[in-house]
Amino acid sequence: MFNPSTCSVTTLSEVHQWTLFPVSREEEETKRQVIAKQEAEIIPEKRKVPQLRATQEAQLAKQEAAARKEEAEKERMEQVWQERHQALVRQRLADREIIQQQERLLRQAREEATERDRRHREELDRLYSKLNALQVGPSKLVGDDLIVNQMRRLNQLLDNWVNVNFKDATKITPELHETDRPLNAPQRRAWVHATVANLIHAEIFKPYHFGLPDDPLGDFLSKIERNVRGNCSENELDVWRVATSVAIQASSNRQSDLVIRSIVHGAERILRDFSSTQEVSRQGQLRGLLWKCATLKLALSRQKQRFFFCCSPLGVMFDPQSMILGGGDGKPASIVRWSLWPAIVKTVDQRGCVLEPELVWTMES
Numbered sequence: 001m002f003n004p005s006t007c008s009v010t011t012l013s014e015v016h017q018w019t020l021f022p023v024s025r026e027e028e029e030t031k032r033q034v035i036a037k038q039e040a041e042i043i044p045e046k047r048k049v050p051q052l053r054a055t056q057e058a059q060l061a062k063q064e065a066a067a068r069k070e071e072a073e074k075e076r077m078e079q080v081w082q083e084r085h086q087a088l089v090r091q092r093l094a095d096r097e098i099i100q101q102q103e104r105l106l107r108q109a110r111e112e113a114t115e116r117d118r119r120h121r122e123e124l125d126r127l128y129s130k131l132n133a134l135q136v137g138p139s140k141l142v143g144d145d146l147i148v149n150q151m152r153r154l155n156q157l158l159d160n161w162v163n164v165n166f167k168d169a170t171k172i173t174p175e176l177h178e179t180d181r182p183l184n185a186p187q188r189r190a191w192v193h194a195t196v197a198n199l200i201h202a203e204i205f206k207p208y209h210f211g212l213p214d215d216p217l218g219d220f221l222s223k224i225e226r227n228v229r230g231n232c233s234e235n236e237l238d239v240w241r242v243a244t245s246v247a248i249q250a251s252s253n254r255q256s257d258l259v260i261r262s263i264v265h266g267a268e269r270i271l272r273d274f275s276s277t278q279e280v281s282r283q284g285q286l287r288g289l290l291w292k293c294a295t296l297k298l299a300l301s302r303q304k305q306r307f308f309f310c311c312s313p314l315g316v317m318f319d320p321q322s323m324i325l326g327g328g329d330g331k332p333a334s335i336v337r338w339s340l341w342p343a344i345v346k347t348v349d350q351r352g353c354v355l356e357p358e359l360v361w362t363m364e365s
Helices: 012-018 025-135 144-165 185-205 214-231 234-251 253-274 279-300
Strands: 307-310 323-328 335-341 343-348 351-356 358-363
Touching: 025 279, 144 185, 144 279, 144 335, 144 343, 144 351, 185 253, 185 279, 185 323, 185 335, 185 358, 214 234, 253 279, 323 335
Parallel strands: 323 358
Antiparallel strands: 307 343, 335 358, 343 351
């Protein structure tokens, strides 16, 4: 049996010695050179293996170092961004605190301005009241022509106030208050005019005396005047009326201020959303107009003749004897839609004489 352990390794030179074919010395030399060359080529490759391994290990070390450096840079950038984020949060909180402080200061300034404006209006009303007391003296007489001109002037002032403060008619929506039908621009402004005119009539012109409520004081004084008229001379009646008017005005300045303020607030409550101007300016203009109306009412309360005002409600028939057309819905109509300005009537021999007719806006029945 074949035993590998007993076999010996035979070199290439030994093989050549035992070859069956004769080999020349040149061929043998050539083969020897080839083998030497092959061995020479193999030996450097074997030597390169450790160098290649060292190179790979060096590259791996560089990659690991680069990775560690990149990770460290990433951590550093995250820390930088975190610090920046925290700085932004702190800045935002600081800005928010500044904004809140500014808002508090602004609210405080607005409240102080509102309070100053309120005190200013009260002082203005008080001065207007004093001025009216100086302008309307107990012996000041007013002629019919002057009364008519003053009534027309007051109506014109109201018309100017409407045109200045309610330029954008599209913002005026009287449909919210009294009608479902759409209105054009003249109708909308006429509604504003009529709204304020009715407030003036109800609070200033209609009462027996401005600043004095009719129920019960005005009605009581009216009854006394009728008794004085029926039992005393004309001169005694004139003295009584003037003395009563002066006494009432002297003791009702505060009440007069409240009446003016009430009219302004009533007009603002209804109309402020429709206006295109600032509240302070709008109210100041209206307040001046109201005091002029009050001045006329006080002057008339001290005349020999008795004067009263008429303001027609919605739906009454148009009366050409006591009314004048200020506008209408399309064709000439016979029904009063709005009273734009009251009529003023003077009592003559227990009968009424229309000095200035009522200005009305009509509609079809």
